[in-house]
Amino acid sequence: MTKKFESSIKVQTFKIDTVVDHPYIEHGINLSGTIYIDGVHDDESIENIKLEVFKLINGEISKIVSKHSIELVGSSASKDMQMIPFEIMPDERWLPDGNNEVTNLILRTTVLFENGSEYNDEDEIYFDIEE
Numbered sequence: 001m002t003k004k005f006e007s008s009i010k011v012q013t014f015k016i017d018t019v020v021d022h023p024y025i026e027h028g029i030n031l032s033g034t035i036y037i038d039g040v041h042d043d044e045s046i047e048n049i050k051l052e053v054f055k056l057i058n059g060e061i062s063k064i065v066s067k068h069s070i071e072l073v074g075s076s077a078s079k080d081m082q083m084i085p086f087e088i089m090p091d092e093r094w095l096p097d098g099n100n101e102v103t104n105l106i107l108r109t110t111v112l113f114e115n116g117s118e119y120n121d122e123d124e125i126y127f128d129i130e131e
Contacts, residue, residue: 017038018109031125036082049069053088054108107122
């Protein structure tokens with residue numbers, strides 16, 4: 001499977017990209033990647049970033065199967081890019097409902113600013129249970 005995971009949030013002067021190492025995850029492998037934060041200034045402080053994994057059932061987002069929250073210490077204000085690695089361990093909630101061997105999932109990135117504004121983007125990942 002060669003599909004690339006693409007999740008990018010662009011608002012005014014900032015850009016936050018979530019890049020997963022592999023959008024096709026096999027049994028026993030964690031979902032891992034990096035969040036890249038670029039262009040945030042002093043007046044735009046990020047409070048936290050949430051990563052949520054949702055299960056797709058019949059092509060529609062059904063239920064959340066994992067949450068990962070990243071609290072930023074202080075302001076992420078910098079002219080340089082900030083990189084935040086993440087790793088999420090799949091569990092039994094990621095398993096398919098029924099006879100499917102591959103579960104389609106959505107990884108949603110949500111950015112919450114200290115002023116209360118919130119932005120998100122998402123893309124599909126795949127979980128294969130074959131050993």
